[in-house]
Structures are given as C-alpha cells and as structure tokens.
Amino acid sequence: MSVSAYELSLQMTRTPRLDDRRERLLDAAARLFREHGYERTSVRQLAEAVGILSGSVFHHFSSKEEILLEVMRSTIERMIARLREASDSGAAIEEKLFNLIRAELELLHGPTRDGVAVTFFQWHSLGQDNQRSILSMREDYEKIWLNALEQARKQGLIDTDPFVTRRLLTGANGWTIYWYKADGPLGLDALASQVCQLMLKPASVAESGV
Amino acid sequence: MSVSAYELSLQMTRTPRLDDRRERLLDAAARLFREHGYERTSVRQLAEAVGILSGSVFHHFSSKEEILLEVMRSTIERMIARLREASDSGAAIEEKLFNLIRAELELLHGPTRDGVAVTFFQWHSLGQDNQRSILSMREDYEKIWLNALEQARKQGLIDTDPFVTRRLLTGANGWTIYWYKADGPLGLDALASQVCQLMLKPASVAESGV
DNA sequence: CAGTCTACCAAGCGCTTGCTTGGTTAGCAA
DNA sequence: TTGCTAACCAAGCAAGCGCTTGGTAGACTG
Numbered sequence: 088m089s090v091s092a093y094e095l096s097l098q099m100t101r102t103p104r105l106d107d108r109r110e111r112l113l114d115a116a117a118r119l120f121r122e123h124g125y126e127r128t129s130v131r132q133l134a135e136a137v138g139i140l141s142g143s144v145f146h147h148f149s150s151k152e153e154i155l156l157e158v159m160r161s162t163i164e165r166m167i168a169r170l171r172e173a174s175d176s177g178a179a180i181e182e183k184l185f186n187l188i189r190a191e192l193e194l195l196h197g198p199t200r201d202g203v204a205v206t207f208f209q210w211h212s213l214g215q216d217n218q219r220s221i222l223s224m225r226e227d228y229e230k231i232w233l234n235a236l237e238q239a240r241k242q243g244l245i246d247t248d249p250f251v252t253r254r255l256l257t258g259a260n261g262w263t264i265y266w267y268k269a270d271g272p273l274g275l276d277a278l279a280s281q282v283c284q285l286m287l288k289p290a291s292v293a294e295s296g297v
Numbered sequence: 298m299s300v301s302a303y304e305l306s307l308q309m310t311r312t313p314r315l316d317d318r319r320e321r322l323l324d325a326a327a328r329l330f331r332e333h334g335y336e337r338t339s340v341r342q343l344a345e346a347v348g349i350l351s352g353s354v355f356h357h358f359s360s361k362e363e364i365l366l367e368v369m370r371s372t373i374e375r376m377i378a379r380l381r382e383a384s385d386s387g388a389a390i391e392e393k394l395f396n397l398i399r400a401e402l403e404l405l406h407g408p409t410r411d412g413v414a415v416t417f418f419q420w421h422s423l424g425q426d427n428q429r430s431i432l433s434m435r436e437d438y439e440k441i442w443l444n445a446l447e448q449a450r451k452q453g454l455i456d457t458d459p460f461v462t463r464r465l466l467t468g469a470n471g472w473t474i475y476w477y478k479a480d481g482p483l484g485l486d487a488l489a490s491q492v493c494q495l496m497l498k499p500a501s502v503a504e505s506g507v
Numbered sequence: 508c509a510g511t512c513t514a515c516c517a518a519g520c521g522c523t524t525g526c527t528t529g530g531t532t533a534g535c536a537a
Numbered sequence: 538t539t540g541c542t543a544a545c546c547a548a549g550c551a552a553g554c555g556c557t558t559g560g561t562a563g564a565c566t567g
Binding site: 129142145151 | 527528
C-alpha cells in the first residue's frame, strides 16, 4: 500500500453519522470469520478491512469476543424475524414447512449468509458464558421449528420425533454452506424441494418453485 | 504440579517400543482438537497431555499442521474400512443402507469419535494443499455412499438425487456430534432408524434394533 | 565396551496476538 | 470562540505462539 490507512480515512467523511463504522466492522467481521474462522482472523485484519488501525477497533468493541458475540446476536434476531415471517404466512402445514425450509436456506445463502454461517458453526469460539447466552437466543428460533414440526406430526405428515427431526434437519441445512453454490445449476427452490421430499412422508411434497 | 514432566517421564519406561508415543500424541491431539479446536489447542497443551515438553513434539512431527493432517489421514482410513465392511455385509439394499447409516453414526460416537469429529469439522484449519489432499481421500469414502444411494434410487427406494441426498445426509449425521449423547435415552440403533425413516420412501424401514 | 541412535529436556528465538495508553483531529453546541 | 466529545492514530506492552538448537540419558548393536 502506498497510502496509509490514516490518509485513506481522511479521504472519507470523518465521524460518519451514527455508528455506521460499527456496522461496517460487524459486516467485515462476519465475512472474515466465515471465510477464515474466528481465531484465524486477527483484529489487525479486521481493522484493515474497514480502513482503520487495530487499536481503533477497541473504541467500538471492548474485546474481540464481543464482536463475535454481536455478530451472532444480531444475526439470530434476523433469523428469528425471517423464520417467523415464513411460519405465519403459509396456511397449509405442508406449505408452511416448505416455506420454513426455504427460509432457512435463504438465510444460509442470501445476503445474511456470512453471519448465519458463523452463528451455525463457530459458537464454540465463544467463552462458556457467551456460548450459553447465544444458545438461549437460538432456542426462540428452534421453538418456531418445533411448533411447526409438532403440528406436522399431529397431522400425520411426519412420523418421526420432532426434536430429533429438527436436529437432523439443522445439520442437513447447515452443511449446505459447504457444498451448495447459489449460482450453480441447482436453484434454491429445487434444493428446498429435495429437503422437503426427505422430510415429508407421502408424495404430497410442495412442488411450488423451480 | 509438584512433579515435573521430566520426572514423570522417567517413571515410565523410557524409549517405549515402536512409535507408541506417536500414537499417544495422535490420540491426545484428536481429543484436544475435538474439544477445543485446532487453533485453540497449543503444542504445549498437547505435549503436556502425553507428559513431554513442547519441543519434543517436533521430534515426532515436523509441524503442528502435520499432526492434524495425520489425525485426519488415519481416521479416514478407518472410516473407509468400517464403511466398506457395512457396505459388503448386507444383502438387501434396505438393510445395506441401514448398516451404512449405523456405521457412520458409530464412527461419530464410538471410540473413533474424536478423530472423526475433527475430520468432519476442522478441515478448514489445514492449508490449501493439505485440504485438497484430505478431500481427495474422503472421496473414496463418499464413493461407497454414492454407489449405495445410486443402487437404492434404481430400485425405487429413494426418489431424490443421490448426490444431493448424500450431502444432506452428511450434514444430518455429522451434526449429531453436537447434540446426540451416546449414553442418553436414545440408542444408536434408534437414531439410525430415525435417519433411515427420513431417507427411505415407504414404510419399508429396517426396524432391526431397539 | 565403544559407537550409534532414539527420545527427550532446557532454553529461548522471532513473531504475532489481543489489547492499552496518550495524544490528536474533526465536528458540533453553547 | 471556546469547550466537549466521538473517532481515530501511533506506539508499544505482555503474553503466548510454533518451532529451533544443542546437549544428554538410556537402550541397542557390533
């Protein structure tokens, strides 16, 4: 670099409105944590990504772990909002389940993918206390799932234990971040259909999209 | 500790037969990597776990990454052997699929669980080259799966794409390490049955165990 | 019984890490 | 104009990291 981070920052408007920089730090953190993992991402790398020096990061966050925590916290909020939307929309339980699956896959592969991937797979990088607090936030998200699956079981659409089913589904969906390419030949709707086909008993699978 | 690592090592038989210490290092590494993750496990911790000093580790391995690589390599060998056993044994394709699922769950929760968990979830801690080499080893393992699933599809037991199905199954099974307790109320056979029930189309699920 | 080799210790090197400290600048309010 | 504050830089500290080096004790070999 021929231009220092300091000079670069002067080219932009200094003292940006509100906590815009904080947002940018969280976005960059989500991306870097996803790409390289939490412990392989240094505070210096993160700072460089938004054009400041490493020490300045601690003006916005009190520790590196707090950044990870905040990435997860804000992500879970969005996840819950998105899932609730899918849960409330559909009428028939079959459609509802499809919408839920599709929503989770969207979260995993849409604009929120960095934060969601980090939330799914990097909670073990948190200390015990923060791990517990994140886990309890995720429970609200899981409750939406369990309600839907319980409903599906009562209506005979599923003959497996809702709890176990959800856990298996969590793994199946979460793992897609390691192989599914959103810009590949398999569309997100088609993927959601396949997942649905595995979950639901009869041939009554919602063939909505694609 | 009131007794130094050195004194401790003198209490044991020095210069143990063959590469027994190497084995012990790999075992300890698998356990520590699984429990705390690769980058959160220091060479010093690993050394202490087997009663030597950190520098001595590099008499057995040329780098920390080589230890991870070796853990994965030896694990994949065992995984392939175990899966091939399951694949060759069963006659009917239904039983075969059940055996494969049960074998993978056994690998994930039996004595090999540390290495298997590390192999499943920590390949991103390897450098690019080693990542590729491990990935190519895993392909042999996946081939066994794909063969079985393709066979199942031909016989109408499955109506989803074998490749996609396997990926989803990988996630579902792998994720069990985060929630399934082998000493809990749900037996391994029961779990395998539930997974089978999700995979296979009709009620023709093998209800062998539990 | 000398020579060799394996497995280790003891010490520490060079580097990176998360984080702190003290000072500086731009923007805003009175 | 002055005073305050948020946002940052510049410098660096202490701790921990992976790994190296030089030496040595004990077992094995001819």
